[in-house]
Amino acid sequence: MELRVLFNALVTRLLFVLHSLLAVWRVTEVKKEPKYWLLALINLLLCLETALTLKFNHGRGYKWFSPAIFIYLISIVPSLWFLELHPEIQFCSNKTDSIVQNNGNEDQHYNRTETSDNPLLEKALDLVNTLSAVCEPVWTLGLHQTFLLLLIIGRWLLPIGGEITRDQLSQLLLMFVGTAADLLEFTSETLEIENVRNNHVLVYAILAVWTWSMLQFPLDLAVQHVECGPSVSSKKVFRLLLCRHSADLWNIGISLFIQDGPFLVVRLILMGYFNVITQMLVFFTAKNILSVMLQLYRLAVLSLDFHASLQYQSNSRKGGVACCPCEPNNISLPPNNCDTDEKACASIPMEEAIPAECL
Template sequence: MELLVLLNALGTRLLFVLHSLLGVWRVTEVKKEPKYWLLALLNLLLGLEAVLTLKFKQGRGYKWFSPAIFLYLISIVPSLWLLEIHPEKQGCCNESNQLLQNINEINEQSANYEITDNHLIEKALELVNTLSAVSYQVWTLGLHQTFLLLLIIGRWLLPIGGEITRDQLSQLLLMFVGTAADILEFTSETLDIENVRKKHAVVYAILAVWTWSMLQFPLDLAVQHVECSPSVSSKQVFRLLLCRHSADLWNIGISLFIQDGPFLVVRLILIGYFDVITQMLVFFTAKNILIVLLQLYRLVVLSLDFHASLRYQSSSRKGGVGCCPCEPNNLSLPPSSCDMDERDCASIALEDPVTSEHL
């Protein structure tokens, strides 16, 4: 096993575990109950996956799916749920006063703490105390941001398997950057609305849609093409369409059913049913409508091109297999379908006496 592959495989999973433990620590600090440390046991699944991957795949990835990313989602998403639905999240207006009070307490403790020998230790303690005093809302938003960044960086650092090329990986990472930005806008823009925060059922629905949208990150289907087997005939229309345009179809499906489609439904419900209207909510709703329409338009274009290619293949078979302009049985074919020029026809005529008689 290559040393670089081993370091990337272990280092990336270590970053996942550390970030997950940071989220669990924040939950225990907020809830003031040590039992929430049990959430850290979810990281054992990631450790087991690392052992199996190193043993059977030599540290490299799998085809179409990343178990490490999926298990990282399982380990960190419960902590983010608990932080978002905590009652303290509802009282964001008092956070500034609480932050000032915490800073004053830290200053008093630092003044009473006498360290004369090591100035670095004193600075480190002050940094830790300052981080502990950061407001609840800032911590939660920071965990969301670092969570999405780690998904992208982790997918980049994880060793790729033989089924996905570096070009496909670069396309996937660029897609993840745009996707992560939209997801962060969805959670920060909708959950920070005061009228939404007061409705617990709406908060749960938004978090459920957010969790559902995260399932696209372990998938590599949007950049990998399915090879058509020789047994697939033109009569099997759906299978032929899937293997010819698999990446495009998966990309459209992920947008319509995992991200932009569910986001649009939630925002329309907030506007139409709960009468929650803000400038940013209307803007992102219009953006989701535009993306959904463009994806449907893309689907129609692919379908029309596919059926046009099937009709052309059918007409080509009926017109015969001849290709040269000198052959009479190719009159039904368009000129662009002929790949041979007059010199090729001449060579065929010299080799085939029957053809030469026609010439």
């Protein structure tokens, strides 16, 4: 096992565990109940996954799916749900700045007397006191932001496995960066609206759709192609379309059914039924509409090109070219000296020149 692969695999999973524990700590601080520390037990699954990956896959990732990303999701998403649903942290108090200033003034003398010999410890205590007095919605927003950043950075640092290439990984990361802003606005900006926050059904619906959209991060389907097997023929149209344009179709499906489609439905309901209209909501609604329209246009273009290629190959088959779209043209003509040697040409059977399945 390469040292760099081992280092990246362990460091990435350690970052996932630390961030998940930070979110659980905030839940226990908000709820004032130690029982919420039980959420940290989910990280044991990540430890088990790490051991199995190091033993059986030598630290590298898997094809189509990333178990480490998925376990990180199920370890931190419940904590974010608890923070968003807590009724006492919906809006920031105007006393936050004064609390921070008062805490600093009250503890200044104590810190100087108790930690005068260790200035580093004094600065650490000041930082802890300041962070403890920060408004809780700011903490929740910070966890959302670092959550998305860690998903992208963690997917980048995790060792490549399966059949995914570095070029495909870069495409996947660019897709994640593009969707991160939409995901962040969907939870932070939308839930900050007072009419939305006071409606519990809307809050649950927004969090449910947001959780559903997170399932795109463990998947690598949008950049990996399915190879056409020898058994795939032009008669199996759907399988042939899937193996030819698998990455494009998965990308379209993720956009329509996981990302832009559900987000567009929720935002249209907010604007049309609940009369919630803000500048950012209108902008991202227009963005989702454009994304859905472009994905449908792309699907239509792929379908037309696919049927055109089938029609062309069907006509070529009648003219003696290869009969199967996935197979190369292996039909060879007799040598030119057949023009002078008719007996030699007559001895060549037709079955040897044309494959049996094309007859």
